[in-house]
Amino acid sequence: MAFIVTEACIRCKFQDCVQSCPVxxxxxxxxxxxxxxxACIDCGACVPECPTEAIIRDTAPEAGKWLAFNRKYAALWPAIREPGDIPEDADDWIDVEGKLADQFSPEPASR
Ligand code: SF4
Ligand code: SF4
Structure with missing residues (x-):
């Protein structure tokens, strides 16, 4: 089993989770x-770090399409060990629903 990131992360990207991950x-x-x-070893360390509760088990009822989504973009985007810049308007997007439809970007990060 693994943990995966879901829609709540879109445009929030606080990155509190990153340094909690041992692998x-x-x-x-x-x-x-x-x-x-x-790569996830199912340790759960990242879950309480996320202020948007975006991280869930891949076996959760609401996981749905998000397991394949995480697998797809993990293969396309760079791995990170350290948090980068947090979007200035991240707080404004915490409780917004439907972000996948009109706010998601498939582009990799550029640091
Ligand atoms: S802490 Fe949560 S909202 Fe922030 S980057 Fe990690 S998964 Fe996304
Ligand atoms: S912190 Fe643990 S549960 Fe979270 S992604 Fe890393 S290995 Fe998986």
Whole structure:
């Protein structure tokens, strides 16, 4: 089993989760992170660090399409060990729903 990142991360990307991961699972897109489910050792350390509660088990009922989504973008985006810049308007997007439809960017992060 693994943990995965879901829609709540889009445009929030606080990155509190990154340094809690002992095996560098997180990969960075332009406006969200994903977890490589093949690398995740299921430790759960990142879960309480996320202020948007975006990280869930891949077996959770609401996981749905997000396991394949995390697997896909983990293969396309760079792995990160350290948090980078937090979007200035991250707080404004915490409780916004439907972000995948009109706010998600498939581009990798550029640091
Ligand atoms: S802490 Fe949560 S919102 Fe922030 S980058 Fe990690 S998964 Fe995304
Ligand atoms: S559950 Fe553990 S191994 Fe998996 S992404 Fe979170 S911190 Fe990393």
């Amino acid at each position: 560098t699972c997180f990969h960075e897109g332009a406006n969200m992170l994903v977890i490589d489910p093949e």
